[in-house]
Amino acid sequence: MTSREQGEGLTVRALSGTGLLLTRTFAAPRRLVFDAFTRPELLRRWHGARGWHLVVCEVDLRAGGAWRFVSRGPDGAEMGLGGTYHEVDAPGRLVHSEIHDGWEEGEALVTTVFGERDGRTEMTTTVRYPSREIRDGVLRTPMERGAGEAYDRLAEMLDEMTLKGELR
Amino acid sequence: MAADVLDATFAALADPTRRAILARLREGEATVTELAAPFAMTQPGISKHLRVLERAGLVSRGRDAQRRPCRLEAAPLKDAVDWLANYRSYWEESYQKLDALLGELNQNGPDATERDIP
Numbered sequence: 001m002t003s004r005e006q007g008e009g010l011t012v013r014a015l016s017g018t019g020l021l022l023t024r025t026f027a028a029p030r031r032l033v034f035d036a037f038t039r040p041e042l043l044r045r046w047h048g049a050r051g052w053h054l055v056v057c058e059v060d061l062r063a064g065g066a067w068r069f070v071s072r073g074p075d076g077a078e079m080g081l082g083g084t085y086h087e088v089d090a091p092g093r094l095v096h097s098e099i100h101d102g103w104e105e106g107e108a109l110v111t112t113v114f115g116e117r118d119g120r121t122e123m124t125t126t127v128r129y130p131s132r133e134i135r136d137g138v139l140r141t142p143m144e145r146g147a148g149e150a151y152d153r154l155a156e157m158l159d160e161m162t163l164k165g166e167l168r
Numbered sequence: 169m170a171a172d173v174l175d176a177t178f179a180a181l182a183d184p185t186r187r188a189i190l191a192r193l194r195e196g197e198a199t200v201t202e203l204a205a206p207f208a209m210t211q212p213g214i215s216k217h218l219r220v221l222e223r224a225g226l227v228s229r230g231r232d233a234q235r236r237p238c239r240l241e242a243a244p245l246k247d248a249v250d251w252l253a254n255y256r257s258y259w260e261e262s263y264q265k266l267d268a269l270l271g272e273l274n275q276n277g278p279d280a281t282e283r284d285i286p
Contacts, residue, residue: 014178028270049261
């Protein structure tokens with residue numbers, strides 16, 4: 001595992017079909033984490049990477065309420081996305097739809113659960129995409145990293161990312 | 169790469185038995201009998217998983233009619249792993265910014281974000 005890939009403990013797993021499962025621990029109570037995921041003034045301060053940041057962030061935090069983000073990239077490109085909150089149960093659970101501009105047919109359903117233990121928050125996010133095109137296309141565009149990984153790292157990465165705890 | 173190939177790869181990887189088969193094949197070729205040995209599973213059960221892996225292009229079978237050894241085909245696996253690594257790396261970078269923000273909010277006390285309460 002290289003340090004560049006190792007990060008601070010975000011794990012991403014492919015679920016059967018077209019789903020992803022993300023888990024991450026934060027060193028803060030879940031009320032703060034929930035706020036950071038749902039308050040525009042906080043979202044603007046962390047959301048995005050590789051030069052992408054929010055230039056529009058609107059949140060109507062209630063079941064049936066809408067949300068809308070526009071991210072601007074390092075070359076000035078913009079990407080908009082939004083959706084509707086289905087469940088808002090602070091600070092433990094958030095369910096929302098996610099639709100990227102121009103790909104309205106591909107609505108993802110995102111379920112986030114924030115558990116708390118000893119003042120730390122364990123986040124579990126399930127993303128369900130309606131089709132493989134959406135999952136692959138939407139996520140690939142703003143995060144293109146260029147060169148692929150060296151083949152000889154494959155085994156280590158597999159251990160970390162998809163095989164953890166499941167080998168006999 | 170074609171989206172349907174990536175999809176087939178993810179579907180194949182979603183099963184723990186198939187992941188364990190791939191892990192075993194990283195060590196070298198193996199027959200169905202050899203693959204079935206560590207599992208509480210019949211050879212037809214293992215063969216079913218192998219067919220899924222073959223369809224996803226993750227495993228190929230040798231020509232030897234007797235043994236038909238299975239071998240790992242790493243290219244689609246590498247593409248899927250790269251995709252996940254890219255996705256993870258992007259969001260990890262974002263979450264590290266969130267870590268810093270949370271540290272700041274924590275320092276400001278438990279009510280740092282409770283601006284609506286008088």
